[in-house]
Amino acid sequence: ETGVTQSPTHLIKTRGQQVTLRCSSQSGHNTVSWYQQALGQGPQFIFQYYREEENGRGNFPPRFSGLQFPNYSSELNVNALELDDSALYLCASSPGLAYTGELFFGEGSRLTVL
Amino acid sequence: ELKVEQNPLFLSMQEGKNYTIYCNYSTTSDRLYWYRQDPGKSLESLFVLLSNGAVKQEGRLMASLDTKARLSTLHITAAVHDLSATYFCAVDMSRGSQGNLIFGKGTKLSVKP
Numbered sequence: 202e203t204g205v206t207q208s209p210t211h212l213i214k215t216r217g218q219q220v221t222l223r224c225s226s227q228s229g230h231n232t233v234s235w236y237q238q239a240l241g242q243g244p245q246f247i248f249q250y251y252r253e254e255e256n257g258r259g260n261f262p263p264r265f266s267g268l269q270f271p272n273y274s275s276e277l278n279v280n281a282l283e284l285d286d287s288a289l290y291l292c293a294s295s296p297g298l299a300y301t302g303e304l305f306f307g308e309g310s311r312l313t314v315l
Numbered sequence: 316e317l318k319v320e321q322n323p324l325f326l327s328m329q330e331g332k333n334y335t336i337y338c339n340y341s342t343t344s345d346r347l348y349w350y351r352q353d354p355g356k357s358l359e360s361l362f363v364l365l366s367n368g369a370v371k372q373e374g375r376l377m378a379s380l381d382t383k384a385r386l387s388t389l390h391i392t393a394a395v396h397d398l399s400a401t402y403f404c405a406v407d408m409s410r411g412s413q414g415n416l417i418f419g420k421g422t423k424l425s426v427k428p
Binding site: 232234236242243244245246249256257259289291293295301302303304305306307308309 | 421
């Protein structure tokens, strides 16, 4: 149990739809990072939020967007879903930018795009 | 572009045997992570290595880091079936912050009786 919770755990969408995934960070953590893990692959960094601002982005198109709220929870939004967006989406929280310890992940949201 | 390469990608071991998983990365970094993932599950943190020569051990697993060679190893001693999982190494590319991890493709370990 890492204290990072994600919802929903599973969902099915069709191509062209939009999806919102949610992440509640561990208490005291103000930084949230999102990752996409396709089947059989390692996770890929999507972006990071620190105190409600985007603080780094991986190689993902603009239809992947995010938010961080004043309580440091976060959302990942994906517009115009494509089949290749089917993946496990993971978020991780940490207590700040200078933290160098372990990075703990939530249980993930498994998205299937039909 | 940072690349993180693990080998082997697949490893079938017998119980009681020893083996090492290798993780090479292509540019300097001051943080390296090892994670375990069971099928359909999230990532479980195993080790974080922060300096050259760092060595950490937990049970039958031992991880080490050589920043000069840009190499980390995960050594498995006297494997047991419960260690069957996929193991990922990840390098932190953040500068002054943490969270932008570049993962390897993973090593799928199967331990057979």
